Amino acid sequence: MTQLHQPGKLAPHNPIADDGDDVHFCSTCAFGSVCLPAGLDKIALNELHMLVEHVGPFHAGDHIFRSGERFGALYAVRAGMVKTRQLDDEGHEQVLGFHLPGEMIGLDAIHPAKYPCDAIALDTVFVCRFSFPALSMLAAKIPDVQQRLFDLLSADIGKSSRFSGDHTADERLAAFLLDLANRYAARGFASNAYRLVMPRADIANYLRLAAETVSRVLRRFQDQGLIRVDGRELELTDKPALLKLARHILRD
């Protein structure tokens, strides 16, 4: 079992992003593409640094923000995994997403001017806090920052339509596993084996399935040799086959 069962190795588990220094910002950060590429004006870079505040650690179950709170800042996950969710008046949960290091949360709070969901740490989490008023002022001064914000927002619209379609449990789960792998890969982490930080119930809720169904499908995927699962440790052993299942959902 390569990669599985090696608690000593901290390799792909709970990866923590580079902290960055005065010149190089967190390398996996959502604003990395604005800052890192040579060009950016020293003063502008400093201003971006100025408005960022590192906060954490949060522990499993802690709230980064709560539904209904006044919106004041965007957050980038720096380490750990964050789940966003809504509760309706009867307490039914709806999981909106899982957020990896380098990804932004709170974008859906700009318009209503309050957070529309809870953001909850699934393990030990560090985040960067971007004061939004400060960020928009900077955006007005630096076109690249403005464009980056437009991009982040626009990408999120696309993302949310991804899992919105009508698909079988197999397709959804395959797409889910590959999507996580792709996102880990995009941030430079190992992506053929990773830890499912969230409980089955959260995966199920996110994919609009019952937890039992997730369990069964995972079992079958393993029997078919597509994956190896051991609790929350996961290895993708036949990506092409998974991709074939997921192709309707992961078009692009």
Added chain:
Amino acid sequence: MTQLHQPGKLAPHNPIADDGDDVHFCSTCAFGSVCLPAGLDKIALNELHMLVEHVGPFHAGDHIFRSGERFGALYAVRAGMVKTRQLDDEGHEQVLGFHLPGEMIGLDAIHPAKYPCDAIALDTVFVCRFSFPALSMLAAKIPDVQQRLFDLLSADIGKSSRFSGDHTADERLAAFLLDLANRYAARGFASNAYRLVMPRADIANYLRLAAETVSRVLRRFQDQGLIRVDGRELELTDKPALLKLARHILRD
């Protein structure tokens, strides 16, 4: 049958938004809130007018833009109804949304820098075209325009998570009908009776149901006195009851 069966009256059917003049922009337009409120600088207003181009008419089935086209502009629907949809490689359609006068389309195209979906007129449609490069330059100069763009983008993220949850056919249909009513009302149109411009199959696809299910549920709603349907003409006769069904979805 109030409102139903009166083809002569053009009241709530195919409503067309006010055209606006040099000072007053289309009153239902997505940028109305930026322009109309007294304050806005005359020059700025002119600049906003400068970059807008009225285009149309489009007729049922015409494309406003196509999936894969290079992104260059956002569009606001000025009259008629537009459906956005994606096709996967096997031609399976996924309806992303239906867009009413005053609503913006193309926001999901900013990041990929190409339109990720088709926008198709469902009836006779007029739109406003906002050149995006011009718009972002203006946004950098005028904070209200920048904020308005952030708001539009952010609201769209929230919107797409609305119908993403796991709900029964009844709940989804009730929420769909009320959502349309609310959106018509928000733009100042009659909202207790309106025309479903799209075929049942599109509604079904959007809600992840079979067309037959939509037909059956609509029938049952009518038998229960919640609505009156006659072909595509619709009247909401018991909003409270519909709201009760839809409350899990339409929280807020």
Added chain:
DNA sequence: CGGATTTTTGACCAATGTCAAGACCGGTGG
């Protein structure tokens, strides 16, 4: 070690999809 939580597994069930046929509707042309 022990209790709580999570996950798995099996048996059964129901909501919704699928298939097929027929009704309806609007437009067209004779």
Added chain:
DNA sequence: CCACCGGTCTTGACATTGGTCAAAAATCCG
């Protein structure tokens, strides 16, 4: 004005995926 035609919508019979319920097994922590 009416008959026909293609598309849309409705309705019924039946099939199936995935949900629910219940219980056992595994896992996690303190």
